[in-house]
Amino acid sequence: MDDQHRTDNGKRSDEAAVPAHPSVLDSVVVHAVGAVCRRRARVALPPGGRLRLTGLPQALDGRSLRARVLSGPPGTAVTEARLEPVVELRSPDELPTLQGRLKEAREHEAAVRERHRLTLDVIAETSALRAVPPARRKDEPLRRTPADAWLELAEFVDERLARLQVRAEELTEELERAEHATETLTDQVDRSSTAGPTRPVETSATVLLTLTTPVATPDTGPDPVLAQDQDPAPEDPAGAAPAPDIAPDIAPDIDIELEYGVPAVRWVPAYRLSYQQGSDTGRLVLRASVAQRTGEDWTGVRLALSTADLDRRTDLPKLRSLRIGRSQPAPPPSGWREPPAGLGDLFTGFDAVGPRPEPRRRGPVPVTAPAPPRFAAPAAPVAPAAPGAPYAGGARPSGPHPGGTLSADEPPLPSLGFAGYGGPPPQPGSPLPPPAAAPAPVARRARSARGGTEAAGSAFADEFGGAAPSPASPTAPTPGATLLDYPSLVLAGPDEPAALRGTLHPPTETRPAPTGSPLSGLPLPRHAVPPRASAGSFDHRFDAAAPADIPSDGSWHTVTIGEIPVTVQPEYVTVPAVEEKVYGTLVLANRTAQAVLAGPVEVTVDDEFLLTAALPTLAPGGTRRLGIGVTESVEVARRTELHESTTGMLNTSTVLDHRVHVELANRLGHAVTVEVRERVPVSPDSEIRIEERADWHAPAVPSPECPPSTRLWRIDLPPGGRAELDGGYQIRIPAGKAIVGGNRRN
Template sequence: MNDQHSAGGRERSDGPAVPAHPSVLDSVVVYASGAVCRRRARVALPPGGRLRLTGLPQALDGRSLRARVLDGPPGTAVTEARLEPVAELRTPAELPELRAQLDEAREHECAVRERHRLVLTAIAETTALRAVPPQRRRDEPLRRTPADAWLELAEFVDERLARLHGRAGELTRELELAEHETEVLTDRLERSSTAGPVHPVETSATVLLTLTPPHLATDPGPGPGPSADPDAPISPDASDANSNANATNATELDIELEYGVPAARWVPAYRLSYRQGSDTGQLVLRASVAQRTGEDWTGVRLALSSADLDRRTDLPRLRSLRIGRSQPAPPPSGWREPPAGLTDLFAGYDAAGPRPEPRRPVPLPVAVGAAPAAPLMPLAGGTRAADEAPDFLGYGAPPPQPGGPMPAPPMPAPPGAPAPAPAAAPAPAARRARASRSAAASARGAQAGYAEAMAGAGTGARAGGGGAGGLTADTGGERPFAPPAPDAALLDYPALVLAGPEAPAARRGTLGPPSAGRAGEAPSPAASAARALIALPLPRHAVPPRVSAGSFNHRFDAAAPADIPSDGTWHTVTVGEIPLSVRSEYVTVPSVEEKVYGTLVLDNRTAQAVLAGPVEVTVDDEFLLTAALPTLAPGGTQRLGTGVTEGIEVARRTELHESTAGMLNNSTVLDHRVHVELVNRLGRAATVEVRERVPVASEADIRIEERAAWHAPTVPSPECPPSTRLWRVDLPPGGRAELDGGYQIRIPAGKAIVGGNRRN
């Protein structure tokens, strides 16, 4: 039944049934945005050359669907792979338990709400109880109402209201609990995996494969051969086993399906283990992966890539540079005549017989965040191409002739007038012949009319004096004809889509913007899931791989199978270990802060890059902190800060001596002296890097002379600019070191440094 009601190519009811086989997800490659999944299926060779594979997610990208035969009879190949959605009816037992609990909670909430409403109605009715005296006749004297009756009525009302209010309070609390339970179950269902069935009727994706008939060549198999012993006995069991194996290989196929899914992404995360005194460390890559593809990745071979799954490959366009009078660049026409005989291309499709009319979708309100409509081609006079003809590019419908009147829109029917009667439908054969003749005439008219219009576009525009749409003198207010100018979206050739046989006859075989994402259409479930996954907040210190990878792409293969449910949340997966050279060093900048900071110097001596991301640092089996690891290219070196080290003390003192020098005391000498003391109170040796700074002269008559054993950084960086000076000191356990440095600034005697002569 599913084969006859498929949305793709429909099969005849009298044809053979296509066998359906399940497929198993084998491997997944997650890119910076999106993933490529590969499924495998071991199936028997179908007698009719067609089979169907099930188990695919609904959110797959049909453009990326690929199929091939990995193992099977020689000559067997896949000639067509067609994606077909099939509606499936689920029984209540097949729905997840969470969905059943949510339905029960909603029913319980509705029942409690109804009881609460009935109690409130009873309270209102009881409150409205009043003693109504009987209507007195004209000649009847006034009656006395006994007070006991009033008191009994009041007591009855009070007693009933007390019971009803108590019941209303209980129902209010019960209703609050029921609403809370419904909210909790709804949130759990939204966070649960989207792979299982949720609704009683759902649409699943299947792939209809068409195979080439195999070349059934007779293979006698390994015989005795000339060198074999002819007198050796042949076991009948062995011969039967060989024949069965050959028959199995000749009738079984190993098929692989490959497709892309957009709702998947990953970011790197790490765990660094280091022991004091060791020269190496273990950096474990633990990626955070999130996916909402509609299928659970259970026991799959996982690979992670920093490349883009779908990236434009447009070549840069260089424009000519001219010296002289400024001239606007001519806009590209972007138009080419349709090829001759385009209508005959679909003659066989039309001769196959009438096809059932497609179901028209129910108009829905535009969803928030829907993609904008595809731009239409403007026409002369301020109208759009879609308002005048059903074709986008003008390939099918010929444009109006120059000077001809524009076609008037049909007048609306007056209120209350009967609807016009539809024309009688012609016979199928006559309808096909008429459609073929009209399509051919339309295509010929389009080619001739559009070519003529494009040829006379420049003359008409110059004659108007104001470009397209300008009014000419004494024309009766009519606008001269101007050919349609192609929009920027129509010149985006990689994004254009070829119209198939289901398109109108005038648009068949032509290129146009894709129909998906136009105004009034809701986004597809795959696009909605992809947008929701892009908006998912990143973990702390996480960096997208495309940002940290730069101009290079890297791939990481997981060492073990992974399980990632389709719930749209982050899941941590251990990918593998990256050996690094790690050494512990300490850095202090006493001119800014008299504290010593511990750092781990990471050297990547492997051919694999380490992308930026959060790293959990463990030193001597004790968790230290979670820091941000920068990108570490192959052969690169980076520092990772581990916080303040209290076991190493630093102190800094400065002195300034000002004097004059020169033959006529025409120079002022500012002698700055720096004294730094370090004390190591750790139980191990430590290497400390002391960073100081010296001023940089910006004028020729200012000289700076250094006198210290420090040195400038080998490669300046934002952390260590060229004015930085470094000391590297090795302190033994309990050791002490004193560092003396300084510099002299010589300036003219009549000048002073802005901000004061003291630089420290």
């Protein structure tokens, strides 16, 4: 016991001797969902090769933690990076004052609410005061009612209710003010940063690093080895301490970089477009709205935005063979593999130490049936399973068997081995292995008093997903989907029963379902589009030109990323058949190698803010049109005429002659280009002919805005100029194709 106590003290002394150094957040790459953070620390090379870095957030993903040495003596490298929580005690003055004010406001609101409730109860009791005459006895003459007493009681009740009502109104107003103060402080706390401490006792994340340090040898010089693997130098007979390889005062400095991922980060693009009339270029500034709730404030970090997804799919699709013939189900893959040799001797040293003290349990676990169990399993890691459910442990339970051997009418169960099963299934009539010592065996499935064979067969079918074998021809068991899910299997350690040590089995603990990101319900800004929805099949990265500051408050913060040069051509579009108005547009052309994602854009023309519009996705080399609203200074008017006649020797065809007349007027002080959109009918019947009589043209590339039936006019108007456009088309309909009841007119 003394040796063990000294060993524990020595371990605690070693842990306490590990130097702790702060780390500084250097850069962040924000992805579509989540971010990758990099922290840096410059520390002196520790003599023991171990150090601890602090300042990490609690929300980091430990699986993504990586560390490396950026600069230092040759041969210095990180061999292990382990995430360890450390409990920290906070004094009251270190806690944020906003939390204390909110706590006081809630206590004050609760006290006022209680006083208000008590006052209302007193009002109800006072209102219920009534004069009750005594019961009249038999043969007792009638008595006179004391009117003075009734009046005094009524005056007392009225005066008391008046005072109580005034008090209740005062408390109601005070309660409303207290509720408003509580709501205000609650909103401030919700919007405040989560980087600072909020509780007196909380845990903080630290990283324990193990380094390879260069150790000087007399012959070969510096040799990189693990510092903790060095043999301790013999002490000097005079009592002097051994000289370290690297003196503390001349220990070189090393730069260490930590990289980890955090989930609670989102970003959406936003833009600001500045355009000067008469110029063919514009200034498109990319700005990002970033929200993060990672538990640390990003102050002065190098920010980059990426459209890639951190949890992208990486498995390749499987191209299966095409077979001609009768369809047959594919055979399930085999889950059995021979266990490694010497697996039983792996835990010899662990058993030689002695048994560990059993953990304290709340109470005995009830047995599912009074009959002796056919299979038993440890009760500590698993809970009793419902009938028909697979074994939670995933392995063959060990336990006493009524006959000591497996009979031919009872199907054997496979034991879990190195990669699914521990060996081939036992043959009928072979003895069972000795039962493993378990602290509290629990019956998995009790045999029924009648139909024991049927119960065993149904248990076999429930466990391995197949039909129960007949007693005459036992078949080899087929593993279920749970046993074949190798990424989710865990390796049984030395604390497990002897029959399960070193084998793979499904996890027995029930893990809570993963919850959504704290920012999953955050509403997007107006016209904002998530980057994965607008990026399509390409991924791009945008690096910020200057350091950014983003607090961990879970709200949107706008950060300027950089400038994207675009070509801007102003055009005016009108669709007079639908609305006699002219709309101003800006045709944007992206001549760079960067994509412009969809998002809100603030349009400024001639240094005057115009509006906030929705910018569509603009791929490299693409061209899109951005609408900026109605232009009142450019007028349009449209008139139509329809002439109906018949042609042919026997009037066998009906001719519908449509004529369109459009007038345009430019009231602006500069020339404009107007695109007039019209439409013509389209008929799938070859006997119905449509003849166009205009100088318009069809769109080069049909789109949802301009379908194939669209016809376009493009005309340049000088300042104060006017223009008239005439067009039309004829529809020739045979008599047999005429619409009953008359032709449809525009």
